[in-house]
Amino acid sequence: MGDNVSVGAGANIIGPVHVGNNAVIGAGAVVLKDVPDNCIAVGVPARIIEKNRRNKVNEKSDACIRNASGSY
Template identity: 70%
Template sequence: MFETARAILRQDPAAYSVPQVIFTYPGVQALFWHRIAHYFAQHRHPFLASFVRRHSEHRTGISIAPQAQVGKRVFIDHGMGTVIGETAIIEDDVVLLQGVTLGSRHIEDTGRRHPHIKSGAYIGANAQILGPVTIGKFSKIGAGAVVLKDVPDHATAVGSPARIIEK
């Protein structure tokens, strides 16, 4: 948690201290509760995992499925309305703004149903990334984009449906 707070302190000009980030940033709090819920999910305690998740959702407005894999130094900025599905994978140093959805497209799918966000990606406000797509390293997804296909490394995707505008 301290590593995440220090990373946020470097990125966010509104942050002025590690305690401020830890105690007042809902994204940091949601990730703290997620790590506990994830532990319970991994150790076959689904009720406890769900209970912790619901507590976190109520406190922060951010919904992270206990089974989702979340890396280090992930920054969920102004996270209200952010939803992360159960087979989602978020690698290290990713930024998610408010209202981002990492969701599935088809209920009948088996295996991976949610996105894989690679290291250093930046996902704009209210972006919807749906299905088992991969967002490449250091890619940027514009605000309000609806991503239904893979985005390569170092690319920028915008629009609905999203299209690559630069690589």
């Protein structure tokens, strides 16, 4: 299990599976395969629905900080 992983209620991670850093596992998901870093996995069996989400989060955070500080 990587760092900063979020696992929804009722999710099951079965077997020798690696869940990467900053991954999100949806509620009720059944994870049977590895989930890479920065991905969102949902469903039964779990499938990746979004990749590289960390980059998007960082871009939005940077934009918020720039707007709050008054520099664009």
